[in-house]
Amino acid sequence: MFPRAFEYVAPASIEEAIAALKGSEFAKVMSGGMSLLPLMKLRLVSPELVVDIGRISGLDSIDDRGDMVSIGALVRHYQTAEAQNVPRALAQAASYTGDVQVRNRGTTVGAVVHGDLAADQPSAVLALGGVIVAQGPNGTREIAADDFFVDALTTAVEPDEVVTAVKVRKDGMSAYDKLGRRGGRTDYAVAGAAAWLQKDNGSISDARVGLTGVAAKPTLANATAEALIGTDGSDQAIEEAAAKAADGLTILEDLYGSVEYKTHLARVFAKRAIKRALSA
Amino acid sequence: MTVNGSRWSGDVPARQTLCDFLRDELELTGTHVGCEQGACGACTILGDGEAVRSCLMLAVQADGMELTTIEGMGEPGNLSTLQAAFLRHRAFQCGFCTPGFLASAAEILGSGRRYSRRELRDMLSGNVCRCTGYEPIVEAVFECQR
Numbered sequence: 001m002f003p004r005a006f007e008y009v010a011p012a013s014i015e016e017a018i019a020a021l022k023g024s025e026f027a028k029v030m031s032g033g034m035s036l037l038p039l040m041k042l043r044l045v046s047p048e049l050v051v052d053i054g055r056i057s058g059l060d061s062i063d064d065r066g067d068m069v070s071i072g073a074l075v076r077h078y079q080t081a082e083a084q085n086v087p088r089a090l091a092q093a094a095s096y097t098g099d100v101q102v103r104n105r106g107t108t109v110g111a112v113v114h115g116d117l118a119a120d121q122p123s124a125v126l127a128l129g130g131v132i133v134a135q136g137p138n139g140t141r142e143i144a145a146d147d148f149f150v151d152a153l154t155t156a157v158e159p160d161e162v163v164t165a166v167k168v169r170k171d172g173m174s175a176y177d178k179l180g181r182r183g184g185r186t187d188y189a190v191a192g193a194a195a196w197l198q199k200d201n202g203s204i205s206d207a208r209v210g211l212t213g214v215a216a217k218p219t220l221a222n223a224t225a226e227a228l229i230g231t232d233g234s235d236q237a238i239e240e241a242a243a244k245a246a247d248g249l250t251i252l253e254d255l256y257g258s259v260e261y262k263t264h265l266a267r268v269f270a271k272r273a274i275k276r277a278l279s280a
Numbered sequence: 281m282t283v284n285g286s287r288w289s290g291d292v293p294a295r296q297t298l299c300d301f302l303r304d305e306l307e308l309t310g311t312h313v314g315c316e317q318g319a320c321g322a323c324t325i326l327g328d329g330e331a332v333r334s335c336l337m338l339a340v341q342a343d344g345m346e347l348t349t350i351e352g353m354g355e356p357g358n359l360s361t362l363q364a365a366f367l368r369h370r371a372f373q374c375g376f377c378t379p380g381f382l383a384s385a386a387e388i389l390g391s392g393r394r395y396s397r398r399e400l401r402d403m404l405s406g407n408v409c410r411c412t413g414y415e416p417i418v419e420a421v422f423e424c425q426r
Contacts, residue, residue, distance in 0.1 A: 001316040001335075008294035008340060037336050038317045041297075050294070054341060099406030100384060101321060104330040105337070186405045 003040035010052040014059075014135055014162055017051050021160045022137055024049040029162055031073055034098065034106035035114045051162075059164060062086060068131065068167040077103035077111070080121075087128050088280060089174035089194040089273075093120035096178055096185040096192075112148075113163050115155040115217060118188040122149060122218035123210030124176050127194035128168035136161035149217040172198040175276035177269055178212060181256060189213040190256040191265035193221070193245070195273035197228070204233050209270050214251050214262045223247035224270050233278050242271035281342050283308070284352030292339040299323045301339035302349060310350035310379050314408075321407035324380035325349045331387040331406070350379035353386065362386060365420040373411035381407045385421045394425045 007024075011017040021027045027049035030036050039045040053059065053073060060074040062083045069085055080086055081095035081103065094108055097120050111121045112132065122145075125132075130145035134157055148156045157163055178185050178192025192212035198205050207228040209221040223244035231237035245266040253259045281288055283306060292301055302308045302325070314322035316335050323335040326348040354360035359367065362385050372378045384407050388395065395403065400418050409417065 002297060002300065003295045005295055008338070010340070010343075033338070033341070034318065034336060037297075037338070041317060041335075052341065099321070100387070100403055101324055101331050101333045101336075101406045102318070104327075104387075105332055182405070184402070186402065 001041050003037075004043060004046040006040075006047055007049045008052065009049065010055045012055060012057075014053075014056060014164060017053055017056065017162050018135065018137055018160060020049065020051050021162070027051055027159070029053055029113075031110040032076065032106040034102050035110065035116065053162060064170070065167060067170055069170055070133075070165045070167045071108050073107065073109040073162070073164050075108055077106050077108060077121075080108040085170070087168055087170060087172075087174050087196075089124040089127055089176045089196060089277070090121060090168055092176040093124035093178075093192075093194060096120050096176070096180070096189075098188075099186065109163055109166050112166050113155055113157055115149050115153055116188075117152060117215065117217050118190075118213045119218075120176065120178060120189055120192055120212055123192065123212040124174075124194040125166055125168055126210035126218050126220055127196040127208045128174060129196070129208060130169075131167040132156075132163055133165040133167065134158070134161040134163050140164075142167075146220065149219075152216045154217075169196075172196050172206070173277045173280045175273050175280065177272040177276055179265060179269065191262055191269055193266070193269035193273040195270070195277040197233070197274065197277050199233065202232060204228050204231055207274075209245070209273065211245065211249075211266055211270070213256075214246070214266045215249050216252055219249055221245045221247075221249070221266065221270055224274075228274065233274075235275075238271055238274050238278075242267050242274060245270035281344060282346045284348055294338065294340060296339045297335055298325075298337040298339045298342050298347075299334035301342075302334060302347075308349050308351050312376050312379055314376065319408070320377070320380075321384065322377050322380040324383040324407060326383050326386060329387065329390055331384045333406075348383075348386075350382060353382060360386075362389065362420070362424055365424050366417070369416040369420040369423070371413065371416040371420040373409075373413050377407060377409045377411075381409070381417055385417075385424070388421060389424055395422075397422055
C-alpha cells in the first residue's frame with residue numbers, strides 16, 4: 001500500500017517552505033506524518049506536493065514566552081508529555097495520544113493543525129486559551145484557538161501558511177482526562193475533556209473546558225465554564241456545572257457511541273477533568 | 281542512513297515507505313507489514329533508538345537516521361537478551377508480530393527504567409498480537425528489566 005505519486009521537498013527554512021507551498025496547486029505540510037501518511041496511503045488525500053518541514057532547524061523547542069509556553073512545530077508528543085513547563089492539561093493529553101510509536105514521531109502542533117475531533121491535544125489547547133502561530137507569504141499571524149477549529153478536520157490555516165508554534169497559557173490549574181477507544185486512556189478518544197481553572201480567595205474566578213470526540217470539532221463547553229465561575233469548586237458545584245457540558249452544542253454520534261452516550265461522556269469527563277485540575 | 285550498522289546511500293522514490301524500502305531494496309524481510317496504516321505495530325523498528333512504525337514513514341524521512349531492524353538485534357546462536365527471553369517464555373505463536381514487539385520492547389529496555397506489568401502493557405499497546413498471546417510477551421519484557 002503506497003500513496004499516489006507526489007513531489008517531495010524538505011526545505012531548510014520556513015521561508016523556503018512557504019515559497020514551495022505558494023508554488024503548488026495542492027500541497028500538504030508534513031511534520032511527523034502520523035495523520036497525513038495514513039490518509040495518503042488510503043488515498044483519501046493525494047497532494048501533488050509534500051513539504052516536509054522535519055529538516056527545518058529551530059522548531060523543536062518548548063520555550064517560556066512571558067505568560068505563555070510556546071511549543072515548536074517539531075516538538076513530538078512524548079516531548080510535550082514529559083516537559084516540566086508544559087501546562088498539565090496539554091502534557092496529559094500528549095501522554096495519552098496514540099501509542100508509543102505515534103508519540104515518538106507525531107507532533108503536538110501537527111495534531112492541532114490536523115484538528116481531528118477525536119484527538120486529545122486540540123481540546124487541551126482550547127481550554128488553555130491557546131494561540132496558533134502561522135507564518136505565510138505576508139508574515140506571521142496569531143490565531144486564537146477559539147477561532148482556529150472551523151469544522152471536521154478543517155482549521156483556519158491557509159494553504160500557503162506553515163504553523164510554526166502553538167502557545168498555551170501558563171497560569172491557573174489544568175488537567176485532561178479521556179476514554180480511549182480500547183478502554184483506559186489508550187488510542188483515539190471516544191470522548192475526553194480538558195479543564196483550565198483559576199482560583200481566587202477560595203472561589204473559581206475563571207474557567208474554560210474543552211471537549212474531545214463529541215462534536216464535529218474540538219469544542220468549548222461554555223455552559224459548564226460559566227456555571228463553574230463564582231462557585232467554591234465543591235463536588236456539588238462541579239457536578240452541576242458538568243451536567244451542562246453538552247448545553248448549546250450539537251453532539252454527533254459515530255461508530256463509538258450514540259448521541260445519548262456521547263452526551264453522557266461529555267458530562268462525565270468534564271467533571272473528571274475539572275476535579276483533576278483542582279486536585280493538582 | 282545506517283541500517284544495522286551498515287551505511288547506505290542512494291535515491292529513493294518519494295512515495296516509497298520505509299518498510300517497503302527495507303524489504304524490497306535491502307531485502308530485510310524480517311520487518312513485517314501488517315495493517316499498513318499505523319494500527320498494528322508489526323512494522324515497528326528502531327529509528328535513532330526510538331520505536332517507530334516503518335509503514336508510517338517515508339524512506340526519505342529516514343535520511344541520516346540510524347535504523348535497527350530485527351536482523352540487527354541478534355541471530356540464531358547469538359540471540360539478544362530480549363529474544364532469548366521471548367523464546368524462554370514462548371512469547372510468540374505465529375510470530376508475525378514478534379519483530380515489532382521486540383523493537384518496542386528494545387526501546388523500553390533502552391530507557392534503563394523499570395516498569396510494572398501494567399505500565400508495560402500500556403507501553404506495548406501500539407503492537408497487536410492477533411494470536412492474543414500478550415501475557416508471555418509482557419512477562420518476557422518484565423523479566424529483562426531485572
